[in-house]
């Protein structure tokens with residue numbers, strides 16, 4: 105069995121309650137941090153661990169913390185990003201629902217390290233039942249003396265607020281989230297200033313993902329070096345992967361970074377292989393925003409070595425033959441999947457979710473959706489494929505926030521790797537529009 109850090113106690117009955125969590129060693133990291141370490145020592149330990157943000161971009165967490173401005177007399181905030189609206193990603197939901205105290209404990213440690221006395225958990229608005237679970241866990245932790253005034257007699261005060269989100273994917277982008285938390289429409293802000301300087305209510309703020317914050321208890325209990333020893337190189341530690349699609353065992357798995365992709369897909373410990381009688385066609389490895397890869401490229405690097413579940417290995421080959429670990433939303437497609445339809449489906453999502461501030465994204469996502477729709481429904485023409493590539497290029501890098509890139513990459517990569525399939529839709533419209541019709545050309549299935 106692989107190393108478990110976050111999900112170690114997931115199968116203990118009642119682990120969502122304070123009493124059971126405490127019996128399993130819960131809140132010892134808070135005691136250690138608040139009673140025996142200075143905030144700077146906690147930051148140092150997190151830096152040593154090498155843990156990278158698990159929300160998608162993979163930015164080193166300790167480094168982000170050390171950028172936090174500390175002007176005199178100005179409050180600082182920690183905001184936990186629990187918006188989790190990326191298609192294919194559901195690991196934060198799983199963690200909060202089953203192990204709310206792992207997040208609460210991480211929030212206390214992280215808030216202490218950053219000098220925050222009021223911190224927020226911004227939860228995807230559709231998940232009201234998770235809001236209630238977290239509120240219950242917070243009340244339990246408070247009753248036990250781990251939240252509120254003068255925690256454990258150390259003089260440190262912390263109030264934790266759970267805020268239901270605004271119901272839009274864009275509210276997961278950290279500056280849109282801050283706008284939404286301030287009660288405004290969730291539009292991303294221009295940067296600089298970055299949240300570390302002017303964030304929530306114009307005060308220095310750190311925004312971190314649920315999983316990132318949840319790792320801090322283990323790091324404090326076991327030391328940053330012990331965490332850094334797990335995984336491979338700059339991909340330290342474990343990662344929660346949301347596995348879905350045509351696999352035998354969809355679910356949330358905690359893997360040690362460095363597991364070969366092939367093992368992750370085929371081992372009974374994780375996905376259990378492709379459903380019986382079918383073959384692997386493609387994988388979206390890190391949530392809908394990352395480039396899709398065909399079977400041969402997701403399993404092996406250009407030099408024939410196995411591709412690993414790490415930030416570096418998944419992105420090996422750049423945009424030509426690589427992808428990204430992203431948020432760990434691992435979507436598996438077998439040969440019954442139509443890549444054109446899937447790409448259109450993703451494009452529909454991004455068009456719907458574009459906030460509309462930047463013209464390339466507002467207009468471009470709509471163009472891509474419409475062009476993909478006509479290809480899928482048998483009305484495409486030969487120029488449409490190049491038009492899609494052109495529109496995707498014009499969105500990429502030209503928007504305030506990365507939603508534009510997130511919309512462009514799935515389209516550009518699908519065309520890069522499955523161009524034949526798009527062409528087939530255009531040249532054989534009557535065949536391609538039959539219910540359940542899928543391109544059966546010459547492609548590498550595994």
Ligand SMILES: Cc1cc2nc3c(=O)[nH]c(=O)nc-3n(C[C@H](O)[C@H](O)[C@H](O)COP(=O)(O)O)c2cc1C
Nearest residue numbers: 157158159185187188189276277278312313316507
């Ligand atoms: C459109 C969009 C949606 C995002 N949604 C989320 C999200 O739901 N959860 C999350 O943690 N990060 C999300 N991010 C990334 C955040 O902006 C930010 O990088 C992250 O919360 C930082 O946390 P980390 O450093 O711990 O990963 C999103 C980014 C974009 C552009």
